[in-house]
Amino acid sequence: MIWMFDPAERLGGMGHANELKALQNANAALEEEVARLRGLLAARENDLQIEQAAQRTLTDKQKALMEENARLKEELAVLQRLAAKTRKR
Structure with missing residues (x-):
């Protein structure tokens, strides 16, 4: 097993404290x-x-306008037929 020496550990774990603070700041952000x-x-x-x-x-x-339009077209057709019959007389 190879053990690496972290220079920050010489400072009594300051590297971990700094890392923790950075992680807390990142978490808050x-x-x-x-x-x-x-x-x-x-x-x-x-x-x-x-x-x-x-x-x-x-x-x-x-939908309401389309229904009204269809009704008006029917009324117009009836009136046109009546007008045509009246003219023929």
Whole structure:
């Protein structure tokens, strides 16, 4: 077994303390990033819900307009037939 001497160990484990502090700092930074990303995700999910509601509303309006358009075309056809019969008299 080969044993390597870490010069930082000469300082009473200061290398480990520094490494621990660096890891704690990195962990804190990652936790901040996770919190920021969670906030962004929540905002995007809210935006998506709003867009989906708007899409449903537009779809419902489109359906109603298509039904009204079909009804108006039927009425127009009836009126055109009546007008044609009236002209023939």
